[in-house]
Amino acid sequence: MFEPLITAIMFLFSDGLNFFYLILGVSVGILFGIIPGLGGVTAIALLLPLTFGMSPEQALILMGGVMGAVSAGGAVTAILLNTPGTAPNAATCFDGYPLTQQGKAGLAIGAAASASAIGGTFGLFILVLVLPIAKTIVLWFGPPAFFMLALLGLTSLTVSSGNMLRGLIAGCLGLFVGFVGYDEIGGTARYTGGSDYLWNGLSIVPVLIGLFAIAEMISLFVKGGTITTQGSQSSIRFSDTIQGVKATLKNYKIVMCGSGIGALIGAIPGVGGVVASFMSYSFASQITKDNENFGKGDIRGVIASESANNAKDGGGLIPTLAFGVPGSAEMAVFLGVLILHGLNPGPLLLIEREYTIFVLILTLLGATILSAVFICIAAFYLVRIAYIDSSILIPSVISVSLVGAYAVNNTLGDVFTAAFFGLLGYLMIRFDYPRITLIIALVLCSLMERNYTQSMIMFQGDWTGFFRDNTAVVLLLCSVVALSIPAFQSIRKKKGYG
Amino acid sequence: MRQWLLAAGVMILSAGCSESNEGQFPRENISIIIPYGPGGGFDTTVRVFAPYFAAQLGDQVNVLPQNMPGTGGRRGTASVFRADPDGYTLGILNMPGLVLPSILGETVDYDLRQMSWIGRIESQDFVLLVQADSDIHSIEDLQAQDRITFVSIGYGATVLAAIQIIAEQLGLMNRDPIFLTGYEGTTDQLVALVRGDGNATLSPVSTALQYIESGNLRPIAVTGENRSSVLADVPTFVELGYPDLSQLNVQRLLAGPPGLDSAIMALLRDAFLRAIDDPEFKSAAATAQMDVAPLDGELAAVEVDANFNFYEKFKSNLANPN
Numbered sequence: 001m002f003e004p005l006i007t008a009i010m011f012l013f014s015d016g017l018n019f020f021y022l023i024l025g026v027s028v029g030i031l032f033g034i035i036p037g038l039g040g041v042t043a044i045a046l047l048l049p050l051t052f053g054m055s056p057e058q059a060l061i062l063m064g065g066v067m068g069a070v071s072a073g074g075a076v077t078a079i080l081l082n083t084p085g086t087a088p089n090a091a092t093c094f095d096g097y098p099l100t101q102q103g104k105a106g107l108a109i110g111a112a113a114s115a116s117a118i119g120g121t122f123g124l125f126i127l128v129l130v131l132p133i134a135k136t137i138v139l140w141f142g143p144p145a146f147f148m149l150a151l152l153g154l155t156s157l158t159v160s161s162g163n164m165l166r167g168l169i170a171g172c173l174g175l176f177v178g179f180v181g182y183d184e185i186g187g188t189a190r191y192t193g194g195s196d197y198l199w200n201g202l203s204i205v206p207v208l209i210g211l212f213a214i215a216e217m218i219s220l221f222v223k224g225g226t227i228t229t230q231g232s233q234s235s236i237r238f239s240d241t242i243q244g245v246k247a248t249l250k251n252y253k254i255v256m257c258g259s260g261i262g263a264l265i266g267a268i269p270g271v272g273g274v275v276a277s278f279m280s281y282s283f284a285s286q287i288t289k290d291n292e293n294f295g296k297g298d299i300r301g302v303i304a305s306e307s308a309n310n311a312k313d314g315g316g317l318i319p320t321l322a323f324g325v326p327g328s329a330e331m332a333v334f335l336g337v338l339i340l341h342g343l344n345p346g347p348l349l350l351i352e353r354e355y356t357i358f359v360l361i362l363t364l365l366g367a368t369i370l371s372a373v374f375i376c377i378a379a380f381y382l383v384r385i386a387y388i389d390s391s392i393l394i395p396s397v398i399s400v401s402l403v404g405a406y407a408v409n410n411t412l413g414d415v416f417t418a419a420f421f422g423l424l425g426y427l428m429i430r431f432d433y434p435r436i437t438l439i440i441a442l443v444l445c446s447l448m449e450r451n452y453t454q455s456m457i458m459f460q461g462d463w464t465g466f467f468r469d470n471t472a473v474v475l476l477l478c479s480v481v482a483l484s485i486p487a488f489q490s491i492r493k494k495k496g497y498g
Numbered sequence: 499m500r501q502w503l504l505a506a507g508v509m510i511l512s513a514g515c516s517e518s519n520e521g522q523f524p525r526e527n528i529s530i531i532i533p534y535g536p537g538g539g540f541d542t543t544v545r546v547f548a549p550y551f552a553a554q555l556g557d558q559v560n561v562l563p564q565n566m567p568g569t570g571g572r573r574g575t576a577s578v579f580r581a582d583p584d585g586y587t588l589g590i591l592n593m594p595g596l597v598l599p600s601i602l603g604e605t606v607d608y609d610l611r612q613m614s615w616i617g618r619i620e621s622q623d624f625v626l627l628v629q630a631d632s633d634i635h636s637i638e639d640l641q642a643q644d645r646i647t648f649v650s651i652g653y654g655a656t657v658l659a660a661i662q663i664i665a666e667q668l669g670l671m672n673r674d675p676i677f678l679t680g681y682e683g684t685t686d687q688l689v690a691l692v693r694g695d696g697n698a699t700l701s702p703v704s705t706a707l708q709y710i711e712s713g714n715l716r717p718i719a720v721t722g723e724n725r726s727s728v729l730a731d732v733p734t735f736v737e738l739g740y741p742d743l744s745q746l747n748v749q750r751l752l753a754g755p756p757g758l759d760s761a762i763m764a765l766l767r768d769a770f771l772r773a774i775d776d777p778e779f780k781s782a783a784a785t786a787q788m789d790v791a792p793l794d795g796e797l798a799a800v801e802v803d804a805n806f807n808f809y810e811k812f813k814s815n816l817a818n819p820n
Contacts, residue, residue: 045536048536048545100766139689139692142693143695174651182654184651184652184653185652185653185679186682187652187654187655187820196568198500199568199570200567200568200569299723323689324685325683325685332535335537336537336541337537339786340546340786341785342785342786346709347687347709347712409567409568448697453680454678454680456681457677460676477655
């Protein structure tokens, strides 16, 4: 194991161009992460032709740079505009944006960037540890286990919504939206009204742009003024960002938990980072003491979400490298890059190209840390967004987001989807329904339905089959525990008062 | 400011000049529509092929891959079908993936038999697979199984249709096999088989190769007229007495909209044949593990018709099994 590692390090330092590609990748990644709608998928697809003349390792450095930086960039938008730059940053909005409103955007960005860096490093560490047994882990998850995992994801939603009834309504709405489109097992198109646009179902990015970016801008328009009224541009201090970094270091337990959850969930193909960061957030908000401030601007919320968010990338590489099964849309495009350069992901890649994999791992490590440093430096300027008058901010954000929505699939329909969900999102803000619940239900819907049907086909209609699958049983127990935590807490509180 | 105006004027004039140069196809960039998202097999095919195709079309033009995913490839295909037949919009088309919807009774906004076929780039044969530690070693063993569960991609996919035709031809349907569909891609299927979700599946040879070499899966038989060069000791269905099954494969063909001008068509077909024969393209294709199987435009059109007839013949076997 050490020999290929050393060869990989030697390779990285052998050519200055390698560092240029890394920095280029990181810069593009941060930029695409910050702009809502543009994300890792678009960045990798756009950079792909550039890699034609490169060696496979150099191509990996460029793409690794992008992948390691995108989610850190997305956190900035989540904090400043309450709009996740990429889907997995959604949970960062909960506490990041209230902090911005309180004039503490620098603190939040510092914490998010440093939590990303530590989480990302931790995720890669786990990747290196489990690579030898990656195959076994992937094989644990069959249809019954995936179904239980989706169930666990939905369970953690209802637990963490402030108002359970409204949380459930938003969740059901998400499930309903998720049912739209072609059902591959049943072979029928559902709720498409005959339209080709709805055949594939609604993509997550335009829905996300509508629910967050556009809804937030409508809400700001109604309110008027600037995002924060605390302090002014001249009161921005670089030391705020440093305070954020310190806050992350102080809450190392949350960082560790978040990274662990992120790496674990990331390793499971199809679930994606949205669930990872959200689970980490809800876990942190339940187990920490003095948790009344979660959702109102507790820095620990930002730390929990962002540490999981970056750790998931390390985990996400496990199924991608071991089996060529992409864990997310981003990984699917990345897989294309690997194949184009003759690195056929699958059981043999891990054995035959160990050195190449270490180049990728080291690149991701470099990208994670480099992006955190870049963002901390840029935070000083970025924070000014909170003081820009809404008459300038709103048109800029809306036009950029709509272009982003269009760019995902080059479809005009996605622009209308974003606009529709923008209005819905505003109504949800106005009447206090949780938007993230809708998004997560939407993400989990097809996973849950497909794997339930597949399980039932496998068991030939006998539902007790779920209890014969070990992984499924463990996940079901986790759901039971997650559901009973609030009940236990309220019993304990009553006893305390009584 | 004046300099800018001057420069702009020169540009407009020069554009006008090239405009008057009629008949010199191609004068602008050519796009190849990929009806699927970035990162997949069709995407890779076009991205590898495009630069060599462009080189044969002259120094002035680029060939630009353009992803247009949606509706299982039908959206992109329909937009190639409707494009102006000027040779500047082409598409990489999936056969039989795009033949199947109309066979299965869906309405589609294109007619493959009217397309202007430029040529075939790839053709992949299928291999029937079981788990490496399974007690199934041959077709006969499979036919003797009490419980056969095929893992497959969802309804409408080529792989499922091919599995259904194989099951019918091998006489497995009276054993009431289970079709465990809904997997998202070929690799997902293979992993599902390794895990034991079912006990047999079908996959393009090149995708399955790694899993066979790593000792996870065992090949039983391959489609195609001849044995696969990489799986030389695996019998073909033809050898085993099932000649119809030789026609099961996945092909990637380059096409333009119907009614393409014959001069432009000849030019494109010519450039296609030269590009596909370029040794540099061949080595790039080998790196990307493509199954290059060139066919000129006329033969490609014949192949399309043969495909329609083949799947039409087995239409009654292709209803959704779930």
